[in-house]
Amino acid sequence: MNNSIFSTFSDIPVSPHEGYGASPSKSVSFGGQSGRSSRIEESLLRSTQKRSPPKFSAQTHTFSVGGVSPSPRRSKVSGGEGGRTPPSSSNLIAAAKLIDNAQREVDLARATGREKDAEIASLSDLLNRSMLRQTSLEERLLEMNGKMLECLSMKNTSQQVASQATHDCRVAKAYSIEYMKRMEAAEREMDEERAARKLVELRLLKATKELAAERRAKMGGESDAREMVVKNEGLERYGKMLEGEKERLEGEVVRWKKGKEEAELKEAEARVKNARRMEEVNSRCIELQRELERLGKVEGGGEEEMPPCDSRGLHVAVIGGGPAGLAVGVALQKDGHEVRIFEKDSISRPGFGWLIMPNGVAALDKLGCSSLLKDCLALEKSELVDPAAESADKIRTTVTMASCYSASRQNVVSNLRAPLKEGTFAAGYDCSAALFNGQTMKVGRLEFSNGHVIKEDDYDLIVGADGVNSRLAQLCNNSMKRDNLHTRVNTIVTSMSCPQLAKKIKGVFTKTMLHSSISQRAAIGILAPTESDVLSFVQFDTQVHGACPRKIDERHAFVLKVLGLPEDRQGEDAKHIPPIVYEFFDLGGNFSHPDNCHIWRPLELPNMDHNFTLGNCCLVGDAAHPLSDFTSQGISSALEDAVLLAEKLQKFGKAEMGKALAEYAGERKRVVTRYWRAGCCILKNFCDESAHEYTRPFTRTGSVISNDGNGGLTTQTSGRGELPVTASDLRRFHAMHSSHSLKHIKVDNSDNSRCREPEATTFNNSEVNLDILKIRAFNYRWASVPEGVLPLTAASTDFPVAEPIRRAVSNYIMDGYINYTPNEGLPEFRDSYSKFCTKKLTKANRFASGLLSGKKVINACEVMPINAAAAGVYHVAQRVLSEPGDEALVMAPVDFLLAKSIQALPGRVLKRYGLSDLSEDQDGVHYTFDLNEMESLVTDRTKMISICNPHNPLGMAWSQTELAAIADFADKHDLMIFSDEVWCDIVYEPKVHIPMAAVSESAAKRTFTVTGFSKNFGLEGARVGGLIAPSTEELAKCSEASNTTAGGTSSLAQIAAVAAMEECEDWLEEWRSHVKANMAYCVQRLKAMGRLGVGKRRQVGMPEACFVIFADINDVLEKGREDAKKEALEMAAAEGMEGKLGMGLMQWLIKHHKVAIIPGLEDFFGPGSNGHIRISVSTSREILTDGMDRLENGLIDWLGHK
Structure with missing residues (x-):
């Protein structure tokens, strides 16, 4: 369509001076007929130019128009020259007023005309833009039609190969649907534009008519009627011209609409025809696909009928044909399993x-x-390059690498595919959906983009080997989202064919850490994976250098900027680049190569506590454990996964596949966690602002590398004198100053490698701040005892809480709001707590070889925070012991809080059951539940039995058999179970904590569980714990006893607990190791005190759990000096415990030997505790050693020994 139709209206002349008498440069153009418009304007101009503007003569008192003076009028009064009577002054004034009024009306008409001109111009411009946009939409529509036709063409050509046709049809169909949607949207926009244009046209016509009418009305009042008539005639002719043009435009619009509708109708018919054709093609392709699958002729191997396996053989589906999946296929086929990849x-x-x-x-x-x-x-x-070195080649350290290889991906994949049986590998299967069957707790269905489906019963085992972002990996670990886990360090990789350079660097891996004034927190590595290829990668901190450009042609310039390569290669900044890097770029190294450039954005997992298995599915390789590129363990760990999985399946066979997967996950997680920790440590060092600076020369030399030879030869600040968190199997290290001792860091390339940050050795003497403890640590500890007394009393830590807890609470406070929380707890607490406890259930099931039939998962709707374990007991007792006279069974000895909480309910009855000695040996006394006594205590009013698991103060981690006996007892007498599991995280290997609710299905329905955050994370003052109910309904009943005002848990405490559960498990592991070592030391010291009578009646042994030791001192108490015993009894009486010699001994030791312990009194621990002392070892080794020395000296003095 001709765009000139919609050209902008020009200014319309509205006054004799501005329009008709002006230059004819301003014209109106319609539909390309500018000539006709020009003729109309010329005729108007000629008609107006014949007249001059109105003139008034003061001498003749005449008013002339157009240069022609009117005939003189005779005066009615005779006289005067020539018979003429001069006009009177009143007539002159009246005439002048008349002229002024006429002039004002003319001015007003001009102003009105200009306003209308402006409105017409604006409307014309709007009309023009709308038509331009319509034209643009038409072009877009044509373009979309072209693309749709192109997609249809692609669809038709896809029928040549059946397997490829399916994929192409799906793509073409998706494209066509998308373009059809876009066309429909474009058509809707065109309809809107048409309506808007019509409105503009109507407004334009209305404005034109109003302008003509107003001009006629205004100009009709002027005194010169003939001039107004001429002007009105001109305007009318102009208006008729506009109306004619408008009618012509409307006709063209009608014709255009009619043609457009016909074209749209044809397009719609074509679309319908194409859609039907596409459906026919899809149906035919599906039929061909099914036929070819039946015949086993699909490219890459078809669905062949699986031959029968032996009794131990498995049908295995491996999703993903990379190195991990291929290795699994090789390993399992080698053992006789049937595998399909x-x-x-x-x-x-x-x-x-x-x-x-x-x-x-x-x-x-x-x-x-x-x-x-x-x-x-x-x-x-491996050459670790120090750009600050004075040597020409910049090489600081060379480390020999044994049994390490560089391999191309093509080489690895082709060699791993070679041993597979024919038909094992099937290509073109993209897993698009993975569904979980909640009833069978297995992966129930896998759907592929080509229409293929794997059902639950099709294979015995499904192995996910298609990466961390795959459907199967996300099903197993829904929280492991790629968008939330990107590390700040990215890697850009390129390769080139350069035999000259490949030959030169063959067998050498060179890595340079850059730390010049213009390049920091970056590294470049170069090696030759084949005889002719050279590979280079650049690692960089995105917080310093920004993200790598997505446009590939901009990446090379970005890399040069990251590396700080000066164009002239002159000056100090050029010296930080070793010659090998310049040589790589000089020979053609290009990070913008369209085919040989890749950006790697690795994931940075917060921990390795996610699932490696899920029902009938297990994960291997990157799907199970994405690792930092700093570790170089990606393919090696994936190969190890395949080997171990095959070994476990061979060991247990098909009948016990669950055990095989549980052992596989447990062993691999322990090993891979070491790699993950090493990567985290190296990553942290890489991002340390001071880690890439050399401020002083080394005074001790050696080599510092990571476990894969990729670590930088760098140091941290001279003030701390610390090493970067890397080490080598050569056991040689760098230190900034000879006076600084080396942190305990050991890393090698074996499965036993460990890598720890210097800060990870959390528990040392410097962390115990006695000045603060003496002000804040109450409850029989530093702030409660006299000055100079060393307390080994309450089970609380002397160490500060972990840094993530401090940071989380501080950030929460800085927001400025500390509000009430819901009765049931903060949502983030309930979510984290349920996952934290579920991990314990998983660990227990793995330890018990899958024989536990109780709870497998803790749901967030079944948990709530409590402000102390005692509060949990109280809530449960209120729920279960609903009537006065109801009874509860509580073991003895045990921590007094269990009994106190029940006794706080009026009228409730507390009954104690004892523990029997199961055995006694050099490792101490082993206790178990006395079921006979428990049977004798049960009545019709007994509603609940409580246990302490693990046991405080005996340190017993109850076995599965013992807990099953409690479950059977409760089931027999219809009792609810209260399980105090505050110490569940302090259990020492080889024992594992088994939750009461996990033992059996019956126990799961009867058990209320309480855990805390004081023994594991040191949050005793925060007053926070967790209650796990057997069901949502039971939790709601317990929650009624709590409210945010009186009994709720502080928001700060819940935030601290969340940080502990989500970020401090490494801290917990170190804490557990520390107290275990202290326990062993304390047991050794107490055994040595056997000569004094300690443990004479009950052997002191290493507890299985807790960090307190309950030692027998009955013989010591009886054989004490009489004067010492007399003084001790007086001290006990002064404390209101007359006759309690154990309390007296405690007071006597505080007074004379400045050491405090907890006496084993029935007031504290119930029956059976007299004649014992409880010692807490939750302090530094130095303080514990001092305390044990004081205790030993005190007992020697008590006995009167020399």
């Missing part, structure tokens, strides 16, 4: 390559694929 890519991706570390080499040997290494290049050494 589903890979999404029809053509194998070329990729780049990997470093295969010694553990990966060992795994290849077990797989029988060692021949793969023949095509790989052995890495002989």
Whole structure:
């Protein structure tokens, strides 16, 4: 359509001076007929130019128009020259007024005309823009039609190969649907534009008519009627011209609409025809696909009928045909299992390559694929480059690398596919959905983009090997979202074919940490994966350098900027780049190559506590444990996964596959966690602002590398004198000053490697702040005892809480709001607590080889926070012991809070049951439940039995058999169970805490569980714990006893607990190791005091749990000096405990030997506790040693020994 139709209206002349008498440069153009418009304007101009503007002569008193003077009028009064009578002054004034009024009306008409002109111009411009937009939409519509036709063409050509046709049809259909949606949207926009344009046209016509009418009305009042008539005639002709043009435009619009409707109708018919054709093509392709699958001729291997397996054989589906999936296939087929591998890519991706570390080499040997290494290049050494070195090659340290190889991806994949049976590998299977069956607790269905479906019964085992972002991995670990876990350090990789450079660097891995004035927190590595290829990667901190550009042609410039490469390669900044880097770029190294450039954005997991297995599914490789690229353990750990999975399945067989998967997950998680920790440590060091600076020369030399040889030869601040968190199996280290001792860091390439930050050794003497403890630590501890007394009393830690807890509480307070919380607790607490407790259930099930039939998962709707374990007992007792006279069974000895909480309810009856000695040996006394006594105590009013699991103060971690006996007893007498599991995180290997609710299905329905955060994370003053109810309904009844005003748990306490559960498990592991060592030391010291009578009646042994020791001192009490005993009894009487010699001994030791312990009194622990002392070891080794020395000296003095 001709766009000139919608050209903008020009200014319309509205006054004799501005329009008709002006230059004819301003014109109106319609529909390309500018000539006609010009003729109309010229005629108007000629008619107006014949007249001059109105003139008034003061001498003749005449008014002339157009240069023609009117005939003189005769005066009615005779006289005067020539018979003429001059006009009177009143007539002159009246005439002048008349002229002024006429002039004002003319001015007013001009102003009105200009306003209307402006409105017409604005409307015309709006009309023009709308038509331009309509034209643009038409072009977009044509473009979309073209794309749709192109998609249809792609669809038609896809019928050549059946497997490819299915994929192409799906893509074309998606494209066509999308474009059809866009066309419909464009058509809706066009309809809107048409309506808007019509409105503009109507407004334009109305404005034109109003303008003509107003001009006629205004100009009709002027005195010169003939001039107004001429002007009105001109305006009318102009208006008629506009109306004519408008009618012509409307006709063209009608014709355009009619043609457009016909075109749209044809397009719609074509779309319907194409849609039907596409459906026919899809149906035919599906039929062909099914037929070819039946015949077993699908490219990459069809669905062949599985031959029967032996009794131990499994049908296994492996999702993902990368190195991890292929290795699983090789390992399982080797053991006689039937395997089918589903890979999404029809053509194998070329990729780049990997470093295969010694553990990966060992795994290849077990797989029988060692021949793969023949095509790989052995890495002989790792050169760690220090750009600050004075040598020309900048090499600071060279480390020999044994059994390490560089391999291309193509080489690894092709060699791992070679041993597979024919038909094992199926390409073009992209898993698009993974569904979980909540009834069977298995993966119930896998759907693929090509229409293929795997059901639960099709395979015995499903192995996820298709990456962390796959559907299967997300099903197993829904919280592991890629968007939330990206690390701040990214890597950009490129490769090039350069035999010259590959030959030069063959067998050498060179890595440079950059720390110049223009490049910080960056590194570049170069190695040769093959005889002719060179690979280079650049690691950089995105918080310093920003994200890598998405446009590939901008990446090379970005890399040069990150590396700080000066263009002239001159000056001090050029010296920080070693020559090998310049050589790489000079020979053609390019990070913007369209085919050989890749950005890697690794994930940074907060921990390794996610699932490796889920029912009939297990994960391997990156799907199970994405690792930092600093570790170089990606492929090696994946190969280890395959080997161990095959070993466990071979060990247990098909009948006990669950045990096999549980052991696989447990063992792999322990090993991979070491790799993960090492990566975290190196990553932290990489991002340390001071880690890439050399401020002083080294006074001790050696080599510092990571467990894969990639660590930087760097130091942290000279003030701390710490090492970067890397080490080598050579056991040689750097230190900033000779006076600084080395932190305990050991890393090697074996499965036993460990890598820890210097700060991770949390528990040392410098962390115990006695000045603060003496002000804040009450409850029989530092702030409660006299000055100089060393307390080994309450079970509270002398160490500060972990840094993440402090940070979380501080951040929460800084927000400025500390409000009430819901009765049932903060949502984030309930969510974290349920997951934290579920991990314990999983660990217990793994320890019990899957024989526990109770709770497997703790739901957030079944938990609530409590402000102390005693509060939990009270809530449960209120719920269960609903009537006065109701009875509860409580063990003895046990911590007094259980009994006190029940006794706080009026009229409730407390009954004590004892523990029997199961055995006694050099490891101490082993206790168990006295079921006979328990039977004798039960009546019709007995409603509840309570246990302490693990036991405080005896340190027993009850076995599965013992807890099952309690469950059977409760089931027999219809009792609810209260399980105090405050010490559940302080259990020492080889024992594992088994929750009461996990023992059996019956126990799960009867058990209320309470845990805390004081023994594990040191939050005793925060007053926070958790209650787990057997059901949501039971929790609601317990929650009624709590409210946010009187009995609720502080928001700060809940925030601290969340931080502890989510960020402090490493801290907890170190804390547990520390107190275990202290327990062993304390037991050793107490055994040595056997000569004094300690443990004479009950042998002192290493507890299975807790960090308190309950030692027998009956013989010591009886044999004490009489004067000492007399003084002790007087001290006890002064404390209101007359005759309590144990309390007296405590007071006597405080007075004379400045050490405090907890006496074993019935007031504290119930029957059976007299004649014991409880010692807490939750302090530093130095304080514990001093305390044990004082205790030993005090007992020697008590006995009167020399």
